[in-house]
Amino acid sequence: xxxxxxxxxxxxxxxxxxxxxxxxxxxxxxxxxxxxxxxxxxxxxxxxxxxxxxxxxxxxxxxxxxxxxxxxxxxxxxxxxxxxxxxxxxxxxxxxxxxxxxxxxxxxxxxxxxxxxxxxxxxxxxxxxxxxxxxxxxxxxxxxxxxxxxxxxxxxxxxxxxxxxxxxxxxxxxxxxxxxxxxxxxxxxxxxxxxxxxxxxxxxxxxxxxxxxxxxxxxxxxxxxxxxxxxxxxxxxxxxxxxxxxxxxxxxxxxxxxxxxxxxxxxxxxxxxxxxxxxxxxxxxxxxxxxxxxxxxxxxxxxxxxxxxxxxxxxxxxxxxxxxxxxxxxxxxxx
Numbered sequence: 407x408x409x410x411x412x413x414x415x416x417x418x419x420x421x422x423x424x425x426x427x428x429x430x431x432x433x434x435x436x437x438x439x440x441x442x443x444x445x446x447x448x449x450x451x452x453x454x455x456x457x458x459x460x461x462x463x464x465x466x467x468x469x470x471x472x473x474x475x476x477x478x479x480x481x482x483x484x485x486x487x488x489x490x491x492x493x494x495x496x497x498x499x500x501x502x503x504x505x506x507x508x509x510x511x512x513x514x515x516x517x518x519x520x521x522x523x524x525x526x527x528x529x530x531x532x533x534x535x536x537x538x539x540x541x542x543x544x545x546x547x548x549x550x551x552x553x554x555x556x557x558x559x560x561x562x563x564x565x566x567x568x569x570x571x572x573x574x575x576x577x578x579x580x581x582x583x584x585x586x587x588x589x590x591x592x593x594x595x596x597x598x599x600x601x602x603x604x605x606x607x608x609x610x611x612x613x614x615x616x617x618x619x620x621x622x623x624x625x626x627x628x629x630x631x632x633x634x635x636x637x638x639x640x641x642x643x644x645x646x647x648x649x650x651x652x653x654x655x656x657x658x659x660x661x662x663x664x665x666x667x668x669x670x671x672x673x674x675x676x677x678x679x680x681x682x683x684x685x686x687x688x689x690x691x692x693x694x695x696x697x698x699x700x701x702x703x704x705x706x707x708x709x710x711x712x713x714x715x716x717x718x719x720x721x722x723x724x725x726x727x728x729x730x731x732x733x734x735x736x737x738x739x740x741x
Contacts, residue, residue: 434467435637440488441473444670447680448622449492450663455648457662464640483625484508495620496551499712499727503720507628510728512642512698514649517613517688518621520552523596524588526606533560533615539587540568542580549590552612555715559616594680619708620700643734646697650738656681686741696737
């Protein structure tokens with residue numbers, strides 16, 4: 407029976423679900439995932455997969471914990487205080503490069519929607535225009551790593567950029583009141599709300615300016631992966647199916663997110679606009695085999711860029727910072 411379960415986890419969800427259904431002796435396994443932030447569109451596939459019962463079908467009792475930034479969540483995974491982190495790839499790789507026992511097991515968003523948002527009448531259109539400006543960055547978040555990549559790749563003198571460490575909840579006010587020249591954030595979090603006030607903005611995307619690197623990913627500790635590989639295979643399988651379901655029915659996914667987190671989640675129209683206008687296109691990059699499986703070139707580029715910024719990625723380079731072992735044999739197709 408155990409061998410059949412492992413085989414099914416690799417081959418097909420339906421087979422595994424059927425095996426679990428006929429074997430009441432198989433109990434649910436607990437697994438905790440820590441998000442990058444409070445539940446939003448970055449984690450919507452996990453929320454929706456849970457609502458659809460995908461984890462329970464595979465014998466997983468899932469605990470979803472909000473996070474306080476990718477850097478913090480990556481550290482929690484490294485410390486063993488959570489089983490999986492949903493974090494920005496550069497944050498996890500930077501920590502792994504210093505010796506943390508971390509491994510990316512599935513990229514979720516293969517490109518980043520993050521960028522520097524500024525007011526249209528004083529728009530920051532090129533990286534060199536950051537010099538002499540004040541930019542708000544969230545503490546402990548992925549933006550810091552992306553910002554460092556951008557300034558190094560585009561030869562921006564970082565000493566000439568005033569960095570304001572600020573919570574993203576203050577960004578709309580900071581930008582609208584011209585207390586900063588730009589904020590590092592996702593378009594939907596700032597551009598859409600300001601647009602409702604007829605305040606026009608512009609985004610200089612990281613992915614278009616020296617940082618075309620893999621983005622939001624699932625990360626886990628090496629020892630936990632090795633001690634229970636089947637559990638992580640099942641988790642990745644259910645999660646990727648969750649994001650695939652989001653792409654097929656964004657409205658239902660947003661409803662599930664808002665139903666579970668009515669006080670934390672953004673307005674329905676904002677979430678839907680972000681998904682349709684920005685995020686769904688970032689689930690795959692050109693050449694990807696499907697969800698969770700970008701082309702080898704994307705990993706190589708990510709490694710080259712981060713190595714040039716960090717100085718070194720440690721032993722084995724980028725190849726030792728991720729694994730495809732926990733992906734299902736057939737990943738969901740790109741939207």
